[in-house]
Amino acid sequence: MMMGKKLLDLSNMEEEEKKKKKKKKRSMKKILLLLNSVLLAMGTSGGPLVMRLYFIHGGNRIWLSSFLETAAFPLILIPLTFSHLHRTSHHSPKPKLVSIKLPLFLASAVIGILTGLDDYLYACGIARLPVSTSSLIQASHLAFTAVFAFLLVKHRFTAYSVNAVVLLTVAAVVLALRSGGDRPSGESTRQYVIGFVMILAAAALYGFVLPLMELVYKRSKQRVTYSLVMEIQFVMCFFATLFCTIGMLINNDFKVIWREAKDYKLGETKYYVVVVGSAIMWQFFFLGAIGVIFCSSSLFSGIIIAAFLPVTEVLGVIVYKENFEAEKGVALLLSLWGFVSYFYGEIKQEREKNKKGCPERELPQSLPPNS
Numbered sequence: 170m171m172m173g174k175k176l177l178d179l180s181n182m183e184e185e186e187k188k189k190k191k192k193k194k195r196s197m198k199k200i201l202l203l204l205n206s207v208l209l210a211m212g213t214s215g216g217p218l219v220m221r222l223y224f225i226h227g228g229n230r231i232w233l234s235s236f237l238e239t240a241a242f243p244l245i246l247i248p249l250t251f252s253h254l255h256r257t258s259h260h261s262p263k264p265k266l267v268s269i270k271l272p273l274f275l276a277s278a279v280i281g282i283l284t285g286l287d288d289y290l291y292a293c294g295i296a297r298l299p300v301s302t303s304s305l306i307q308a309s310h311l312a313f314t315a316v317f318a319f320l321l322v323k324h325r326f327t328a329y330s331v332n333a334v335v336l337l338t339v340a341a342v343v344l345a346l347r348s349g350g351d352r353p354s355g356e357s358t359r360q361y362v363i364g365f366v367m368i369l370a371a372a373a374l375y376g377f378v379l380p381l382m383e384l385v386y387k388r389s390k391q392r393v394t395y396s397l398v399m400e401i402q403f404v405m406c407f408f409a410t411l412f413c414t415i416g417m418l419i420n421n422d423f424k425v426i427w428r429e430a431k432d433y434k435l436g437e438t439k440y441y442v443v444v445v446g447s448a449i450m451w452q453f454f455f456l457g458a459i460g461v462i463f464c465s466s467s468l469f470s471g472i473i474i475a476a477f478l479p480v481t482e483v484l485g486v487i488v489y490k491e492n493f494e495a496e497k498g499v500a501l502l503l504s505l506w507g508f509v510s511y512f513y514g515e516i517k518q519e520r521e522k523n524k525k526g527c528p529e530r531e532l533p534q535s536l537p538p539n540s
């Protein structure tokens with residue numbers, strides 16, 4: 170009898186311990202989601218603004234700007250080192266210094282090359298369009314992400330998320346229908362149209378890359394931890410940077426950087442500040458994006474990117490004195506309506522689940538496969 174009670178107590182204690190661990194893991198994931206969302210939001214707004222600052226004051230190397238999108242990848246070594254030291258002191262046997270295995274390494278390399286190509290398309294667009302216009306066209310990125318998330322990872326949609334995607338796409342179309350009235354001075358219609366097509370192509374390609382990343386996490390034979398996510402980011406950015414370095418070499422960008430810095434309208438020192446600032450902002454963007462996919466889903470990453478476009482819009486108008494006409498206003502309202510619809514749907518779904526007595530889901534849409 171006593172023995173039975175002891176066993177029962179033991180299994181209760183084990184059960185409690187498991188629950189505590191699960192709770193801690195969930196809180197950790199919430200913190201990570203918040204942190205990565207903040208990084209992504211900062212990169213989404215700051216990246217295009219700093220990149221445009223490079224172009225409007227005399228910078229004109231497209232390959233250099235695409236290179237800057239991922240070139241700050243060595244920064245990832247800082248959190249990776251902390252993470253490794255933490256794991257070394259808390260685990261035995263000691264974890265390996267590098268945990269990424271060959272299949273995941275190859276997948277990250279391929280995604281990295283696609284990202285490099287995407288960076289080039291994006292830089293071409295940003296060079297030719299005002300920030301406020303390019304940001305709204307980028308809203309179509311969400312529609313592409315949604316379609317590919319459905320096709321690649323079978324993402325489950327609700328009426329609200331579909332509504333959000335439709336509204337954001339309509340917002341981009343409203344903008345597309347207007348003439349090039351805010352074309353930067355001295356730019357031909359042809360250049361403007363090229364910029365438009367390039368940025369749309371970048372939106373489509375990146376809309377494919379995000380769910381592809383989610384698919385890689387899902388199919389991975391390795392357990393995906395946040396530390397592994399950072400290793401993936403490192404490999405991806407390395408290959409994207411390599412791709413753009415080859416573009417820079419072919420285009421002689423390395424030879425003209427010094428001259429471009431000397432002629433920069435804001436001065437040589439500010440040129441380098443802009444270049445380094447741009448690289449850091451974009452690193453936030455990419456780490457935030459793949460971190461949010463890890464904690465939640467590629468669609469949520471797309472939603473955050475789209476949600477912060479109006480901020481970029483407004484900042485573009487304030488900082489660079491770009492025009493803000495009726496069409497942009499309408500597009501902005503449609504975008505806001507789209508975001509509100511998405512979050513309303515998420516909250517409603519959450520409440521319904523809680524009412525039904527399954528309070529498990531604490532993150533939007535899907536949890537990562539390895540959680």
Ligand SMILES: Nc1ncnc2[nH]cnc12
Pocket residue numbers: 216238287288289291307310371372375454
């Ligand atoms: N390379 C890129 N950088 C930032 N935002 C993007 N959206 C689509 N492609 C992008």
